[in-house]
Amino acid sequence: MPARILIVDDNQSLAKNLRDVLSGDPELDVEVALAETGAEALERAQKDGFEVAVVDVKLPDGSGVDLIGPLREACPHGEIVLVTGNATVNTAIAALRAGAFAFILKNFRPAELISTVAQALEKIALKREREEFERRYRAIVDAADVLIVGLDAFGDVTLWNPRLAAMTGVSTEAALRGALPDNILDEDSRKKVCQAFVAVRDGGAANEIEVGVRDAMGAIRRVRWHLSPVRGSGKRIELVYGIGIDVTERRALERRAADAEALNAMAPLALGLAHEIRNPLNAAVLELHLLARGIERLEAPAARDPMRARVRIVESEIKRLERLLTDFLELARPRAPQREPLDLGRVVDEVLDLEAEAIAAHGLELVRELAAGVVALGDVEKLKQVVLNLVVNALDVMPQGGVLRARVGADEREAWLSIGDTGPGVDPHILAEIFDPFFTTKAAGTGLGLAIVRKIVDQHGGRVVVDTKKGEGTTVKVILPSG
Incomplete structure (x- = not known):
């Protein structure tokens, strides 16, 4: 279905020009409706809805800023772009506070309008994708195995299901020897679990907590636990069961x-x-x-x-x-990637050659395991940026030397590249944050390198996997659609 665009402007000549610009762009699949007043715009929104409303600030029957709230009520998923020829800081702040997606000034270039509308549509698609993901996630959780632990009145483990054993790397036999294993919870999480356990055991009411649980690979997984009491024959609480759901991916999304x-x-x-x-x-x-x-x-x-x-x-x-x-x-505001078949090994090779002097200056041993003939679908320059950012990160964590390992491979449907180092590894507690914009552990870092890596890989329809071990190093693997 074409995306519905609503243009609200009493200057019908301009409004028709905007309609022609948007409906004539080959990259946008839209149908455009026009409204001259705020009242007409609300009527159209309530009747037909919209994905994006392009609203003039000055309307015959009021302010476009005041129209943002009613339009959002009519179409909660819609985004609103305000247009004005006489902007002030106060107007801009009021518009953004009211929930406007963007604020553009007349006279703007057609490309600016097209780009702004495209970004608004992308945001809407992301919202819907998230809602669909959450709906499917709930359905999967209802049907899938969950993590289950049982604790007696003294806090000793009496039940440790196979799913929990597989995730933590602690076998059922090892877990049933006493209290919760020391290596799966840090001090803060253990304190939180103990407080919740005591509250359920002594108070008799169920409780929910979310804590980090260290998995078999040493990474911290976010697990939401529902703790429920089980009473014995004398109505005394003898057991507390915890049913855990891994919400790591949900929190990441x-x-x-x-x-x-x-x-x-x-x-x-x-x-x-x-x-x-x-x-x-x-x-x-x-x-x-x-x-x-x-x-x-x-x-x-x-x-x-x-x-x-x-x-x-x-x-x-x-x-x-x-x-x-x-x-x-x-x-x-990244440009869209060019999708074309490319030799992934050659992309990695060229970046390594470019960084050869820096690699030598760090005293690193460079290992290239670049399988020949691996073809991926993507943008050469953008993927070079990905490899460069990963190589620079690897150099930064090995100032005293080490091994830089670059690999390329493929299977039937996917191609992949990886950059590995023998640095100190990533702290499991921050592993979920390393791709966040402006997050950095470097004294002079910007925190943009890995955020850009994830952004580019997402644009290519790929994914990034991090394998890290404390004191042994980190390998970042970029998986892409095969060409």
């Missing part, structure tokens, strides 16, 4: 959906910042170039050499700022 919404909202800000920052940056680079020329004309080495060093430091910092700006833009 919720975080990713929240990240996507935040990044979509950041896109207009990112473009504005890029324009404002790049102009002075370009001027600074020019002035620095002229300054370097002047320094070279100095005859006294005692004056010239320290100034050269300072110029190099400033040049390095400007380049770092440019890279940060580029990464920020890539994350906030």
Whole structure:
């Protein structure tokens, strides 16, 4: 079904132009309706609904900002883009607080309108996908095996089902020897479980808690436990049963959906910042170039050499700022990937060759296991960015040397690449957060590298898998559709 777009503007000539721009774009499958007033827009929204409403701030019967609330009530899943020719900061803030998706200024380019509407439609699709995922998730949970543990009145384990044994790597026989195994809960989680257990045992009422449980690979899984008491013949509580559901993927999806919404909202800000920052940056680079020329004309080495060093430091910092700006833009509003068959081994090989000097400077042993003829479907430049970010991360965690292992392989339906290091490994407690934008453990890191990796891989319809062991290293595997 085409997406429904509602344009609300009393300037019918402009409204028809907007309709032609949106309906004529080959990338958008939309049908466009027009309304001249807020009342007419609400009537159409209540009758036919909409995915995206493009609303002028000034309408004959009121403000477009005041129309946001009623339109959202009529179509809770719809997104609203406000258009104005005379924006103020207060108007923009009011619009965003009221729930507007974006705020664009007349006269805007057609491409800007198309891009904004496309992003709004993408956000709506993500919301619906999340709701569908949650619906299916509930159905799966109802039908699937769950984690089950039983504790007696003293807190000793009396039941440890096979599903729980498989997840934690603790066999049933080992678990039945006493209290909950030490290695599956950290101090905070253990304290939380103990408090909930005592509350159920002494109070007799069921309780629910969510804690991190360390799995067999050392990663922390988020598990939601329902604790229920079981009374004996004398009505004394003799057992407490815990039924656990692994909600790790659900929490990750919720975080990713929240990240996507935040990044979509950041896109207009990112473009504005890029324009404002790049102009002075370009001027600074020019002035620095002229300054370097002047320094070279100095005859006294005692004056010239320290100034050269300072110029190099400033040049390095400007380049770092440019890279940060580029990464920020890539994350906030990336271009769609070009889908074409490519040699995945060649992509990895070229990046490794590009980084050969840095790899050598770190004293690393480079191991290439690049299977020949592995074809993936994707964008060469974007996948090079993925490999580069992973290699740079590997270099950062092995400052004193180690082994950098690059692999490429495939099966019948998927192609994959992996970059492994022999660094300290990732702390299981932060494993779920390493792909979040701006999350970093580095003193000078931006926290954008892995976020960009996940964004690009998601755009390709692939997935990222992290295998890490404390003190042994980390391998990040990128799985892509086969070409």
